[in-house]
Amino acid sequence: MMWRSPVVSEVKASATDRRAWITLSREEDQIVMVEFEHVKTLRSGQHIDPDEVLDRRVSRFATLPEAIDALTARGIDTDRFDAPAKVGYPL
Numbered sequence: 406m407m408w409r410s411p412v413v414s415e416v417k418a419s420a421t422d423r424r425a426w427i428t429l430s431r432e433e434d435q436i437v438m439v440e441f442e443h444v445k446t447l448r449s450g451q452h453i454d455p456d457e458v459l460d461r462r463v464s465r466f467a468t469l470p471e472a473i474d475a476l477t478a479r480g481i482d483t484d485r486f487d488a489p490a491k492v493g494y495p496l
Contacts, residue, residue, distance in 0.1 A: 410488065410489075411429060412428070412429050412430075412486040412487060412488065412489075413426060413427070413428045413429075413486060413488070413489045413492050413494045414427050414481070414483075414485045414486040414487070414492065415485075415492060415493075416440075416481055418442050418445075419442060419460070420442075421445075422444060422445050422446075423442045423443065423444060423445055423459065424442065424443055424444075424445050424495075425440070425441070425442045426440070426441060426442075426494060426495075427439070427440045427476070427481070427486075428489075428494075429469075429472060429486060434467075435466060435467065436465070436466040436467075436469050436472040437463065437465055437466075438464045438465075438466065438472055438475070439461065439462070439463050440460075440461070440462045440463075440464075441458045441459065441460060441461040441462070442458075442460050443457050443458060443459055443495065444457070444459070452496065453495045453496065458496075
């Protein structure tokens with residue numbers, strides 16, 4: 406995990422016409438996980454407006470292992486997280 410900036414992964418969306426993302430970042434003494442979706446018609450790397458963010462959810466964890474355990478329990482490959490610019494993150 407890169408502690409100076411968030412790491413991001415694209416994950417399976419809830420519908421075929423959407424893309425979904427999870428970011429992990431450090432805020433004070435917590436790990437913050439933000440999940441959201443957007444319509445798929447936005448191109449990879451194209452920035453989106455806040456009103457285009459769908460189903461935004463925020464979770465907070467005391468430690469990185471707790472966040473990783475939560476992701477792993479959902480079947481999310483934590484090795485896929487990388488710097489936002491490397492994965493076409495739209496925000």
